[in-house]
Amino acid sequence: MKKLIKFKALSFIAILVFLGGCKDANTLKKNLALTHSKAAVKITPKKPLSEEFKKYWYAGQAELNSYKLKQARYGEIREGKAMLIYVTEPFLADKQVKADGQEKSNIPVLKLNSTKNYFTGIYPYAIMSSSFYPVHDNQHAIKVSFSSQEWCGQVYAQLNNRSSFEINSYSYFETEADQSLELDKTVLENELWNKIRINPENLPTGEVKIIPSFEYIRLHHKELKSYSSIITLTKKDAYSIYTIDYPELKRTLEITFETEFPHGIESWSEKSLSGFGKNAKEMTSTATKIKTIKSPYWRQNSNRFSSMRDSLGI
Numbered sequence: 001m002k003k004l005i006k007f008k009a010l011s012f013i014a015i016l017v018f019l020g021g022c023k024d025a026n027t028l029k030k031n032l033a034l035t036h037s038k039a040a041v042k043i044t045p046k047k048p049l050s051e052e053f054k055k056y057w058y059a060g061q062a063e064l065n066s067y068k069l070k071q072a073r074y075g076e077i078r079e080g081k082a083m084l085i086y087v088t089e090p091f092l093a094d095k096q097v098k099a100d101g102q103e104k105s106n107i108p109v110l111k112l113n114s115t116k117n118y119f120t121g122i123y124p125y126a127i128m129s130s131s132f133y134p135v136h137d138n139q140h141a142i143k144v145s146f147s148s149q150e151w152c153g154q155v156y157a158q159l160n161n162r163s164s165f166e167i168n169s170y171s172y173f174e175t176e177a178d179q180s181l182e183l184d185k186t187v188l189e190n191e192l193w194n195k196i197r198i199n200p201e202n203l204p205t206g207e208v209k210i211i212p213s214f215e216y217i218r219l220h221h222k223e224l225k226s227y228s229s230i231i232t233l234t235k236k237d238a239y240s241i242y243t244i245d246y247p248e249l250k251r252t253l254e255i256t257f258e259t260e261f262p263h264g265i266e267s268w269s270e271k272s273l274s275g276f277g278k279n280a281k282e283m284t285s286t287a288t289k290i291k292t293i294k295s296p297y298w299r300q301n302s303n304r305f306s307s308m309r310d311s312l313g314i
Contacts, residue, residue, distance in 0.1 A: 043138055043139045044138045044139065045138060046134075046136035046138050047136050047137045047138060047199065047202075048136075049135060049136070050261075052261055053135075053198075053261070056261070056262050057088045057110065057135070057262075058088060059294070060296060061087075061294040061295055061296050062085055062086060062087035062294070062295060062296065062297055062298075063085070063086040063087070063262075063264075063292065063293075063294055064083065064085055064292065064293050064294070064295055064297060064312060065083065065084040065085070065086075065264070065265065065289060065291075065292045066081065066082070066083055066289070066290040066291050066292075066312040066313050066314050067081065067082040067083070067084070067267070067287040067288060067289055067290060068081065068287065068288050068290055068313075069081055069082040069116060069117075069118060069285075069286075069287050070285060070286045070287075071116065071118050071125075071285045072270075072272070072274040072283035072284065072285045073118070073120050073125070073219075073274065074120060074274065074275055075274050075275035075279060075280070075281055075283070076120075076274075077283065077285075078118040078119060078120055078125075079118065080116060080117050080118025080119070080125075081116075081117055081118075081313075081314050082114070082115065082116045082117075082287045083113075083114070083115045083312075083314070084112060084113075084114050084193070084265060085112070085113040085114075085115075085297075086110060086111070086112055086194075086197060087110075087111050088108060088109065088110055088111070088135060089108075089109060089111055090102060090103075090106035090107070090108060090109075091106060091107045091108070091109045091132055091142060091143075092105075092106065092107075093105060093106075093107050093142070096132075096142055096143045096160050096161075107134055107142060108134065108135045108136070109132045109133055109134055109135060109142065110133055110134075110135050110194050110197060110198060111130065111131070111132050111133075112129075112130065112131050112133070112193055112194050112197075113128065113129075113130050114128065114129045114130075114131075114193070115127065115128045116128075116215075120150070123150055123151035123152075124150065124151075125148065125149075125150045126148070126149045126150070127146075127147070127148045127149075127215060128146070128147050128148075129144070129145070129146045129190060129213065129214060129215055130143075130144065130145045130146075131143075131144045131188075131190040131191050131193065131194055132144070133191050133194035133195065133198070135198060137195065137198050137199050137202060139161070140161050140165075140185055140187075140188060140191060141159075141161060141188055141190060141191035141194065142160075142161045143158070143159065143160055143161065144158070144159040144188060144190045144191070144214065145157065145158045145159070145214075146158075146190075146213075146214035146215055146218065148215070148218060148219065152172070153171075153172030154172065155169075155170065155171040155172065155173075155176070155218050156169070156170045156171075157169040157170070157214045157217075157218060157224075159188070159214075161185070164182040164183060164184060164185060165182065165183040165184070165185055165211075166180075166182055167179075167180070167181050167182070167183065167224065168180050169181075169218075169224065171218065173221070175221075176218075176221065179224070181224065183211065183224075183225065183226065184226075186209045186210065186211060186226045187204055187208055187209065187210045187211070188210070188211050189210055189211065189212050189213040189216075189244065189253070190213050190214065192204075192242070192244075192255075193255070193265070196242065196255065196257050196263055196265065197262065197263050197264075197265075200233070200240060200242075200257065200259075200263055203231075203233055203242060204231060205231045205232060205233050206230070206231060207228065207229070207230055208228075208229050208230075208231050209226040209227070209228060209229070210226060210227060210229045210244065210246075211224070211225070211226045211227075212227060212246065212249065212251075216249075216251070216270075216272070220272070220273075221276075222249065227246050227248055227249060228246070228247065228248060229244050229245060229246050229247075230244075230245045230247070231243065231244050231245070235259055238258060238259060238260070239256050239257065239258060239259060239266060240256070240257055240258075240259045240263075241254060241255070241256050242254070242255045242256075242257070243255075249272065250272065250273055250282070251270070251271065251272035251273075252270070252271045252272070253268065253269075253270050254268060254269045254270075254271075255267075255268045256268065264289075264292060265289070266288075266289050267286065267287060267288045267289060268286070268287050269284055269285065269286045269287075270284065270285045270286075271283070271284045271285075272285075290312065290313035290314075291311060291312050291313055293308075293311060293312065295308070
C-alpha cells in the first residue's frame with residue numbers, strides 16, 4: 001500500500017513537471033514533505049481530566065508559589081527568591097503560542113513560569129524558564145523557553161516540539177554563540193515539573209534519557225543533548241520525593257511534592273559542581289516554600305495590589 005501511494009505521488013509530480021514545469025513540482029514536493037513531517041508527530045490518546053482537576057485548575061486563577069532560595073553560583077551560596085507560577089491556558093499547535101480565541105484545534109496546557117532572582121556580589125541574576133505541557137498528558141511539552149540576564153550579558157533558548165525537538169539558542173559566549181539544532185524526542189527535565197502537578201503516577205522512573213533543564217545546560221556550559229539518568233520516586237508521610245541522578249554530570253535533582261492532589265511542590269534541592277575548572281566543588285542549592293496563593297494576577301497590575309507581594313514573602 002505504501003509503495004502504491006509513493007508511486008502515485010511521484011507520478012503526479014511527473015505530470016506537473018510535464019504540464020507546468022519544475023516550480024510546481026518542487027512546491028508539491030515541499031508540501032508532501034511537510035505532510036510527512038506532521039504525520040511523524042506521535043501523540044498518544046488523551047488522558048481524561050478528573051472533576052477535581054478541572055475544579056482546581058479551571059477556576060480562572062493562577063497558582064503562585066514563592067520559595068526561599070539558596071543558590072550555588074561560582075562556588076558560593078547566594079540567597080534569593082524563586083517563584084513557580086502555574087496556570088492553564090489554550091495553546092496553538094502550529095504557531096506554538098497562547099491562543100487569542102477559543103478554537104477546537106487549541107491544545108489545553110498547564111503552563112509553568114519558573115523564576116529565580118539572586119545576587120552574585122554586586123550584580124544580579126534574573127532567570128526565567130517556561131514550559132507548556134498538555135493537560136491531557138499525552139505528549140511532550142509543546143514548547144520550552146529559557147532566559148538568563150546578568151551584568152555580563154544574557155542568554156536565551158527555545159525548544160519547539162514538532163517532528164523533532166527544534167531548538168534555537170543564543171549566548172554572548174563565543175563557544176556557544178548562536179545555535180540551531182534538532183534533537184530526537186525524549187524526556188525533558190523542564191516538563192517534569194508540569195507532569196508532577198498533572199499526574200505524578202505517570203512520571204518516568206528507572207534508567208531514562210533526559211535533556212536536562214535549559215538553566216543547568218546554559219549556566220554550566222554543557223552540551224545541549226540528552227544524558228543518561230537514574231530516576232526514583234519514593235513516598236514519605238504526606239510527601240513524595242522525585243529524584244533524578246545524572247552520573248555523567250555529577251548532578252542530582254530532588255523534588256519534594258504533596259502526594260495528594262493538587263501535588264503542590266514543597267521544596268527542591270540540586271547537588272552539582274559549582275565553579276569552573278580546578279576550583280569547582282560540589283555544592284547543594286535549595287528552595288523551600290514560603291507561601292502558595294491562587295490569584296488572577298494578570299488583573300492585579302495596579303499599585304493597590306503591591307501588598308500581595310508581602311503575603312508571598314517576596
